[in-house]
């Protein structure tokens with residue numbers, strides 16, 4: 002299945018994005034940044050490094066009171082976190098269950 006993130010339902014965007022990430026993991030298309038994370042010579046460390054970078058960038062944006070940058074860096078952070086979950090064969094439903102358990 003070739004799935005692209007995006008949906009008419011804004012609340013479904015995380016599911017659509019995660020389905021796209023799983024699709025890239027399973028098909029490994031040449032032109033996909035997501036696929037390149039799954040085949041990176043550093044293994045999962047490449048994604049872990051990106052998570053660290055994006056976290057730092059989000060913190061700096063918050064410290065600068067730059068809301069636009071904070072939202073952009075937060076989106077990068079969530080995307081790379083979802084890639085990490087997919088690498089571990091976890092799902093966005095597992096994340097949702099964990100959050101609901103705490104609610």
Ligand SMILES: N=c1c2ncn([C@@H]3O[C@H](COP(=O)(O)OP(=O)(O)OP(=O)(O)O)[C@@H](O)[C@H]3O)c2ncn1[C@@H]1O[C@H](COP(=O)(O)O)[C@@H](O)[C@H]1O
Nearest residue numbers: 005006018021022025032033034035036054076077080081
């Ligand atoms: N949401 C994202 C997304 N967020 C961030 N990124 C990528 O994450 C990287 C962020 O790294 P940086 O900010 O450090 O920018 P950079 O310097 O260009 O990155 P590097 O060269 O250091 O890796 C950029 O290459 C972004 O393009 C994303 N890449 C893909 N997606 C989603 O994944 C879907 C599938 O995309 P492909 O993987 O391209 O098929 C897309 O439709 C999007 O919905």
